[in-house]
Amino acid sequence: MEGIWKKKDLLSLYDLSPEEITYILDTAEEFKKVSQRKVKKVPALRGKTVVNLFVEPSTRTRMSFELAEQRLSADIINISAETSSLKKGETLLDTAKNIEALQVDLIVIRHSAAGAPNFLAKRLKAGILNAGDGSHSHPTQALLDIFTIREKKGKIKGLNVSIVGDILHSRVARSNIWGLLKLGANVTIAGPSTLVPREFTQIGVRVCDNLRDALEGADVINLLRIQHERQQASYFPSISEYTNIFGLNKESMRYVKPDALIMHPGPINRGVELDSSIADGPQSVILEQVTNGLAIRMAALFLVAGCLKGRDTSQ
Amino acid sequence: METASSRTLLFDKALMDTAILSVAQSIVSEYSPKDIPRLAFIGIQLRGVPFTERLVKIIGKLTESTPEIGTLDITMYRDDIGMRKALPVIYETKIPFDINDRIIILVDDVLHTGRTIRAALDAITDYGRPSYIKLAALIDRGMREFPITADYVGKTCILSGEKRIRVSWTETDDEDAVYQIEKKTQGTK
Numbered sequence: 001m002e003g004i005w006k007k008k009d010l011l012s013l014y015d016l017s018p019e020e021i022t023y024i025l026d027t028a029e030e031f032k033k034v035s036q037r038k039v040k041k042v043p044a045l046r047g048k049t050v051v052n053l054f055v056e057p058s059t060r061t062r063m064s065f066e067l068a069e070q071r072l073s074a075d076i077i078n079i080s081a082e083t084s085s086l087k088k089g090e091t092l093l094d095t096a097k098n099i100e101a102l103q104v105d106l107i108v109i110r111h112s113a114a115g116a117p118n119f120l121a122k123r124l125k126a127g128i129l130n131a132g133d134g135s136h137s138h139p140t141q142a143l144l145d146i147f148t149i150r151e152k153k154g155k156i157k158g159l160n161v162s163i164v165g166d167i168l169h170s171r172v173a174r175s176n177i178w179g180l181l182k183l184g185a186n187v188t189i190a191g192p193s194t195l196v197p198r199e200f201t202q203i204g205v206r207v208c209d210n211l212r213d214a215l216e217g218a219d220v221i222n223l224l225r226i227q228h229e230r231q232q233a234s235y236f237p238s239i240s241e242y243t244n245i246f247g248l249n250k251e252s253m254r255y256v257k258p259d260a261l262i263m264h265p266g267p268i269n270r271g272v273e274l275d276s277s278i279a280d281g282p283q284s285v286i287l288e289q290v291t292n293g294l295a296i297r298m299a300a301l302f303l304v305a306g307c308l309k310g311r312d313t314s315q
Numbered sequence: 316m317e318t319a320s321s322r323t324l325l326f327d328k329a330l331m332d333t334a335i336l337s338v339a340q341s342i343v344s345e346y347s348p349k350d351i352p353r354l355a356f357i358g359i360q361l362r363g364v365p366f367t368e369r370l371v372k373i374i375g376k377l378t379e380s381t382p383e384i385g386t387l388d389i390t391m392y393r394d395d396i397g398m399r400k401a402l403p404v405i406y407e408t409k410i411p412f413d414i415n416d417r418i419i420i421l422v423d424d425v426l427h428t429g430r431t432i433r434a435a436l437d438a439i440t441d442y443g444r445p446s447y448i449k450l451a452a453l454i455d456r457g458m459r460e461f462p463i464t465a466d467y468v469g470k471t472c473i474l475s476g477e478k479r480i481r482v483s484w485t486e487t488d489d490e491d492a493v494y495q496i497e498k499k500t501q502g503t504k
């Protein structure tokens with residue numbers, strides 16, 4: 001039976017239907033099993049070339065994509081900001097067109113500018129996968145979060161999911177919000193009012209300005225990292241004040257349901273947004289998120305590569 | 316130009332049952348009682364799976380054993396990724412037993428080009444090293460593109476390339492029947 005995935009790019013969950021999101025999750029379930037076998041590799045992308053164009057630094061997303069590509073038998077080139085000609089003043093489009101001239105099939109891009117992946121997707125024949133663009137979107141992170149929730153809770157529809165922290169600068173939050181709303185979850189966001197845009201109420205998100213309201217009744221609590229590198233202006237008085245008011249610790253855990261999942265996209269600032277004992281505790285699924293990220297990225301690369309008809313030079 | 320397809324019944328349920336029984340009997344007759352426990356069956360998704368279940372039920376009765384059973388999806392091993400409009404849906408792969416040193420009976424509904432079987436052989440050998448891999452097909456319709464042949468065949472009916480065979484199972488399609496499907500190209504209307 002033919003699948004429903006027909007897109008050559010994965011740019012944002014905003015662009016996808018609930019059916020397409022579910023389809024990626026279902027596909028990822030089978031890819032998760034590949035990593036549990038003795039031979040952790042399938043020939044699905046044999047002969048395909050993938051470029052990891054990481055204009056903004058990344059460790060875990062990049063490692064996850066690289067390993068996913070290797071487990072699909074693709075050939076890989078890594079380009080990072082420090083080593084690329086972007087440093088010499090070349091435009092992003094020129095860099096990308098030069099990459100494409102080498103018969104590259106897929107480009108995984110991380111960029112500090114929102115919309116950079118969409119810009120390339122419109123102009124290149126290669127498939128584009130967004131690995132995070134500015135504060136805009138990080139689709140594979142949200143997909144792995146939703147995959148983890150579905151695996152643990154058996155469903156998404158009707159669940160109460162609270163996202164706590166710097167929502168304003170967070171592409172992880174935006175992607176999660178779109179994905180979760182499309183699949184029928186109730187989404188709450190909480191954090192310092194300077195970092196939690198009220199506009200989100202217009203798309204059906206509940207906005208809380210205190211932690212307790214966000215924790216009570218939540219089936220899932222996704223804590224975001226306080227991003228020091230994006231805090232040019234001062235959005236809250238001090239880190240310790242943030243920790244006191246919005247950090248999840250033994251004290252605030254009293255409001256958390258005993259079966260609620262504690263999630264974090266990493267890297268954790270231990271003792272800032274999340275207490276060490278909770279990060280390592282029985283409700284935490286943080287490391288399972290990492291494991292599932294690999295399966296999601298294998299599925300995403302595979303599905304996108306499957307829609308590059310006519311691009312094969314042999315055809 | 317538009318295309319329509321016509322469907323002709325090739326085998327009804329009674330003929331299918333006979334074919335399944337004959338495959339089961341030829342498998343059983345080939346192995347000594349001490350080798351029977353080494354048999355394990357892997358059905359190729361989607362329509363090889365109901366065939367495997369029926370086959371194993373009969374073989375279980377004939378040999379008074381409960382042979383192990385698995386399912387295999389070969390999509391990740393296809394040789395045409397990126398050459399079709401969309402990829403097929405990936406169904407469950409579940410091989411809940413150690414395949415090393417076993418006699419694996421690979422099971423599919425229709426044997427045609429042999430490309431699915433090529434992919435399945437690659438997939439199975441990523442799970443271990445069986446002593447033997449044998450192939451059972453309900454229908455061999457000919458038109459092979461790869462040097463592959465089945466060890467156990469229910470029915471052979473050689474059809475030309477543009478014709479397709481569709482095996483329906485109550486489990487997947489609400490009825491037991493085998494159809495021949497022919498695409499007809501009609502002029503513009």
